[in-house]
Amino acid sequence: MDAQQTFFEALKGRTDPEEKREAITRSFYRDVFGDLVKETGARYLLQGTNYTDIEETLAGIKRQHNILEQLGIDPEEVYGYKVVEPLIQLRKSSIRRVGKALGLPEEIHNRPPFPGPALAARVIGETTPERVQTVRSATKIVEEELSDSGAFQYLAILHEDRVVGIRNGKRDFGLQIEVRCWESKDAKVGSPTRLPYDVLDRLAERITTEVPGVVSVTYNITKKPPSTIEAV
Amino acid sequence: MDAQQTFFEALKGRTDPEEKREAITRSFYRDVFGDLVKETGARYLLQGTNYTDIEETLAGIKRQHNILEQLGIDPEEVYGYKVVEPLIQLRKSSIRRVGKALGLPEEIHNRPPFPGPALAARVIGETTPERVQTVRSATKIVEEELSDSGAFQYLAILHEDRVVGIRNGKRDFGLQIEVRCWESKDAKVGSPTRLPYDVLDRLAERITTEVPGVVSVTYNITKKPPSTIEAV
Numbered sequence: 001m002d003a004q005q006t007f008f009e010a011l012k013g014r015t016d017p018e019e020k021r022e023a024i025t026r027s028f029y030r031d032v033f034g035d036l037v038k039e040t041g042a043r044y045l046l047q048g049t050n051y052t053d054i055e056e057t058l059a060g061i062k063r064q065h066n067i068l069e070q071l072g073i074d075p076e077e078v079y080g081y082k083v084v085e086p087l088i089q090l091r092k093s094s095i096r097r098v099g100k101a102l103g104l105p106e107e108i109h110n111r112p113p114f115p116g117p118a119l120a121a122r123v124i125g126e127t128t129p130e131r132v133q134t135v136r137s138a139t140k141i142v143e144e145e146l147s148d149s150g151a152f153q154y155l156a157i158l159h160e161d162r163v164v165g166i167r168n169g170k171r172d173f174g175l176q177i178e179v180r181c182w183e184s185k186d187a188k189v190g191s192p193t194r195l196p197y198d199v200l201d202r203l204a205e206r207i208t209t210e211v212p213g214v215v216s217v218t219y220n221i222t223k224k225p226p227s228t229i230e231a232v
Numbered sequence: 233m234d235a236q237q238t239f240f241e242a243l244k245g246r247t248d249p250e251e252k253r254e255a256i257t258r259s260f261y262r263d264v265f266g267d268l269v270k271e272t273g274a275r276y277l278l279q280g281t282n283y284t285d286i287e288e289t290l291a292g293i294k295r296q297h298n299i300l301e302q303l304g305i306d307p308e309e310v311y312g313y314k315v316v317e318p319l320i321q322l323r324k325s326s327i328r329r330v331g332k333a334l335g336l337p338e339e340i341h342n343r344p345p346f347p348g349p350a351l352a353a354r355v356i357g358e359t360t361p362e363r364v365q366t367v368r369s370a371t372k373i374v375e376e377e378l379s380d381s382g383a384f385q386y387l388a389i390l391h392e393d394r395v396v397g398i399r400n401g402k403r404d405f406g407l408q409i410e411v412r413c414w415e416s417k418d419a420k421v422g423s424p425t426r427l428p429y430d431v432l433d434r435l436a437e438r439i440t441t442e443v444p445g446v447v448s449v450t451y452n453i454t455k456k457p458p459s460t461i462e463a464v
Contacts, residue, residue: 017396017405061403062396124393161356161393164249164294164464166457171293173249174458178450194429200453208458215458218410218450221432225398226406226440226447232396 003032004129011120011127015160017232018063020127024117025065029079037081045075049085050095052187053116062228065116091186112153113187113229121230125160134158137211138177145203151193152184156207157231165215174215177207181220182229190224235264236361243352243359247392249464250295252359256349257297261311269313277307281317282327284419285348294460297348323418344385345419345461353462357392366390369443370409377435383425384416388439389463397440397447406447409439413452414461422456 010023010031033045053064057071068075068083075083087095092113099109115121122135138156146154157178165172179200184190204217220227242255242263265277285296289303300307300315307315319327324345331341347353354367370388378386389410397404411432416422436449452459 059401059403061398061401124395159391159393161391163356164460164462166293166460169291169293171291172458179453192432197426200424204453204455208454215454216452216463217454219453220448221411221436221451222440222447222449223436226404228396228398230396231448 001032001036003027006031007120008127008129013126015125020120020232021063021065021117024120025063025068028065029068029075033081034079037079042081044082044084046084046086048087048095050087051089051091054088062230091188093186112151115230121232122155123158124232131158134175134211134213135177138207138214141206141210142179142181142203145199145206146181146195149181149193149195149199152182152187152190153229154179154181154193155230163216167215172215175213176216176218177211177214178218178220178231179203179207180229180231182224184224184229187224187229190229192219192221192223195219233264233268235259238263239352240359240361245358247357252352252464253295253297253349256352257295257300260297261300261307265313266311269311274313276314276316278316278318280319280327282319283321283323286320294462323420325418344383347462353464354387355390356464363390366407366443366445367409370439370446373438373442374411374413374435377431377438378413378427381413381425381427381431384414384419384422385461386411386413386425387462395448399447404447407445408448408450409443409446410450410452410463411435411439412461412463414456416456416461419456419461422461424451424453424455427451 006027007024010027011020014020014023036042047066049066053066054070056062057064057067075081090098096109119132119135119139120127122139123131135156135158142154142156157180159176159178161176162173163176165174181193181195182190183193200219207217208214238259239256242259243252246252246255268274279298281298285298286302288294289296289299307313322330328341351364351367351371352359354371355363367388367390374386374388389412391408391410393408394405395408397406413425413427414422415425432451439449440446
C-alpha cells in the first residue's frame with residue numbers, strides 16, 4: 001500500500017517527538033489498516049510487539065507505535081479488529097532464536113532492527129517528504145557501508161540544527177547527519193561500534209557528496225543508557 | 233572587564249549565526265571597547281586579525297568579528313579609535329613562527345585557536361547564560377582530555393536539537409554535545425583527528441555525567457571542506 005500521503009498529512013507541522021509517534025500510531029491503525037480491514041473483512045492484525053517495546057512505552061521513555069492495550073486502547077473497539085502479538089513476552093535476542101528455530105533464513109531472523117515509525121523516527125523536527133528523502137539517501141549509504149560490520153544496528157539521523165559549511169569556496173549553511181552504529185544483544189543496553197576511521201571517513205565523504213544539502217556528518221559516541229538507540 | 237551582560241543583552245532572542253556574530257562585533261567594538269576608550273583616552277586597538285579571517289569573511293563563509301575596514305567600517309569614524317593589525321597578511325602557521333621567533337613561550341605561540349565570538353560561536357541557536365554555562369563545562373572536559381592529543385584544535389558545541397535519553401530508567405529529553413578535534417596547519421583545510429576509542433568513550437562518559445542535561449555526545453567525522461572548523 002502507498003500510504004505516504006496519509007502519514008505526511010498526519011505529521012505536518014508536528015515537531016514534538018512523542019506527538020509525531022502518536023500521529024503515526026493513529027494513522028497506522030485507524031486510517032491505513034482501518035481501510036484495509038473494511039475492504040477485506042479481516043478480523044485480526046498479527047504483529048511483532050516485543051517486551052522492550054512495552055517496557056519503554058510504560059516507563060515513558062518512548063511511545064512505541066505498536067503499544068495499544070497497555071495504554072488502554074482496545075483495538076477491536078477503536079479500530080474494528082483484534083491484534084495478535086505472539087512475541088510479546090520475548091526480547092529481541094530470544095525472538096531471533098525463535099526465528100532461527102522456525103527455519104527462517106539468516107537475512108530474516110538476523111536482520112538489523114528498523115523502527116516502527118520508520119524514517120519519521122530518524123528526522124529531528126518536522127517530518128516532510130523532502131526531509132525523509134534526505135535521511136533515506138543517507139540511510140542507504142550507511143547500510144551499504146556498514147552491512148558487513150557485524151553490528152547490531154546502524155542508522156542515519158537528520159538533525160534540525162543547521163551548521164556552516166563551505167562549497168566551492170562559498171558559504172553553505174547546510175544539514176547535519178548523525179550516524180549511529182550499535183553493539184547490542186537486545187537493544188536494552190548498547191555501545192557505539194568501534195568502527196575503523198577509514199570507514200568513518202568514507203561515510204562522511206559519501207554522505208556529504210551524494211546527499212544534497214548535507215555539509216556535516218557526526219558519529220555517536222554515547223552508550224545506551226544515557227542515550228537511546230534512535231534519537232527521537 | 234566583566235562585559236557578560238552587554239553581550240548577553242545583544243544576543244538575546246537571536247538564533248541566526250551571522251546575526252549573532254554581527255551583534256558580538258558591535259558590542260565588542262562599540263560598547264565594550266568604546267567605553268574603555270572614553271575612560272582611558274586610548275587611540276589605538278591592537279589586534280591579531282589574520283589573512284584567513286579576511287578571506288572567509290569576504291567570501292561570505294563566516295563573518296569574523298575582527299573584520300571592519302574590509303566591510304566598509306572605518307573604526308575611527310564609527311568607534312572613535314584606530315585599529316592596528318600587524319599580522320593581517322599572515323596565516324596561522326606563519327603567525328606561530330613569528331611568535332616563536334619573538335621568543336614567546338610555547339604555550340602562547342602554539343596554543344589552540346579559540347573563536348573571536350568565544351563560546352557564543354559554540355552554541356547553536358540562542359546564546360543564553362545557561363547555555364553558555366553548559367558548553368563551558370563541556371569545553372573544560374574536552375580541553376582536559378585532549379590537551380595531550382597534539383591536535384590543532386578541539387572544541388565542544390552545544391546543539392539546539394534535543395534527543396531522547398534515559399536516566400534511572402526514565403525518559404530524559406536532553407541535550408546533545410558535538411565534539412570536534414582537528415588536524416590542520418592553518419585552519420584553511422582540516423581533518424578530524426583519529427582519536428583512540430578509549431578517549432572518545434571517556435569524553436562521552438564524562439560529558440554525560442558531569443554536564444547537567446546532556447544525554448548524547450557525538451564526534452565530528454567530516455573534513456573541512458565541506459565542514460568548517462566551528463559549527464556556526
